């Protein structure tokens with residue numbers, strides 16, 4: 337029999353209770369959190385879709401691997417196991433562990449960037465952008481035009497606009513120290529990048545003699561999209577596709593909190609000996625010795641095992657299907673979302689859903705807060721609050737105003753997802769009751785994490 341139902345490819349061995357709260361409890365909690373869901377106590381959240389980063393469930397094999405951790409300061413066995421797994425996957429010569437993805441970004445950009453330089457990407461994620469801007473360089477987004485339109489259907493909406501990249505390299509090549517591509521494209525809806533597009537970027541980097549780095553956080557989800565959607569790729573394993581993608585690049589930054597299936601960790605990897613030496617020197621200053629880079633030996637073991645499990649096909653089939661399942665329910669109820677569904681999250685189009693709230697009154701915050709108050713579901717604004725603040729302190733609308741519902745890996749079951757769909761549809765049906773917000777306090781960098789808000793009363 338050809339089964340249509342795709343089941344969770346695991347059994348549950350250990351459970352963690354969730355706390356049910358009343359609406360008035362959640363209203364109070366949100367008020368005390370300055371209307372910023374980042375400031376909530378996680379215990380007061382029923383279904384936490386704030387991020388898929390570090391929130392996944394480790395397998396019994398990973399928990400077992402923790403006990404194999406070698407905590408030697410230098411040259412631990414766990415480092416070599418980690419290095420060999422990463423090298424087998426990526427082919428890169430230098431493997432530098434870091435405590436998470438942004439540490440890899442900070443070390444890379446602080447080492448190679450000078451003020452006034454430009455780093456192109458399909459879409460920079462918030463930490464990538466911030467780590468470039470802090471070096472007084474420019475983070476430039478060059479995703480294809482379809483990638484900027486939530487409703488536009490395209491199999492690889494994360495692709496780089498190769499024409500725009502070529503023009504940039506031709507006109508301002510002297511200011512570009514490296515080219516980046518993020519797989520999958522988180523800020524643009526978790527959308528994949530095709531192998532063909534990556535080959536196109538590689539060819540341009542060869543032509544203009546520029547190093548090419550991947551932001552590889554979700555390389556396995558991207559590889560499975562390639563297998564499903566790119567002509568000629570269907571018979572290959574996700575690992576083979578991922579390996580080819582890495583081999584097209586000169587290096588990568590990686591947050592192992594995503595497709596490393598670990599709760600903490602990351603790495604920076606590259607082929608260039610000179611850059612690697614400088615990066616290791618900075619690593620020693622801020623992260624730790626190059627064979628642990630801010631991680632415990634047991635973290636390195638968990639990541640090594642996670643990188644093996646994440647490319648297994650039953651896992652990836654279930655992973656992508658569970659996101660698509662939520663998307664189908666929301667689309668059927670006419671809730672505007674980024675289409676097609678991304679690899680790790682659903683992105684609600686708050687700007688389309690709440691036309692009464694202008695971007696500078698943060699429709700994404702209004703929607704995220706309503707979801708929490710109504711149902712105890714926590715998502716995150718990806719829009720004007722996250723991206724609207726310019727380095728000079730002025731504020732402009734973000735390219736989109738989205739609420740991301742990121743699905744932690746191997747954590748929630750189908751009934752949790754059914755509940756989330758019900759919650760979103762309920763809030764969407766009462767959209768006219770929602771109002772905008774204003775910021776009462778915010779830092780100048782990465783303001784979305786800690787900003788305080790106040791609801792604007794409806795006029």
Ligand SMILES: Cc1ncc(COP(=O)(O)O)c(C=O)c1O
Pocket residue numbers: 389436437438439461463464518522523551553590591592593601602
């Ligand atoms: C595309 C992308 N790059 C970089 C990062 C930063 O990784 P980390 O949170 O481990 O610092 C993230 C995290 O969400 C991400 O999604």
